[in-house]
Amino acid sequence: MTTKKENIHLSKFKHQTSIQVRYVDIDMQGHVNNATFLSYIEQGRVEYFNALFPENDFKATGLILARTEIDYFEPIWLNESIYCYTRIPQIKNKSFVFENVLTSEKGTIKCYAKSIMVCFNYIENTTIPVPTHWRQIIESFENQSR
Secondary structure (H helix, E strand, O other): OOOHHHOOOOHHHEEEEEEOOOOEEEOOEEEOHHHHHHHHHHHHHHHHHHHHHHOOOOOOOOOEEEEEEEEOOOOOOOOOOEEEEEEEEEEEEOOEEEEEEEEOOOOOOOEEEEEEEEEEEEOOOOOOOOOHHHHHHHHHHOOOOO
């Protein structure tokens, strides 16, 4: 993937989540472990979807992670205030792309991640098309002015 920091524009992101850095997230080098970045990104995705679809039954109309790529730029330290920016720039038939950026309170970009989420019915154990109302709500949200 390899995304350059200068190509990331936070103005494209309509959703932002505050992330609490916990002591348990810190590794022996004194910064947040790289695997924990993925948990922060997951939190951003979950809060994005909960904001847009608060009443959704995620067993019948859910999501499953198919792929994640991440570019690390800067370490995250214990006492930093971190934000996760989230957006969906592309919707396909059964899946969509999430983009996430972790930043410091001052706007320093810590990482960029791109994930592919597939719509999934956990009751039937099968993939499903992106629901029409999801598509409409996501597109409306993503196309609004910031």
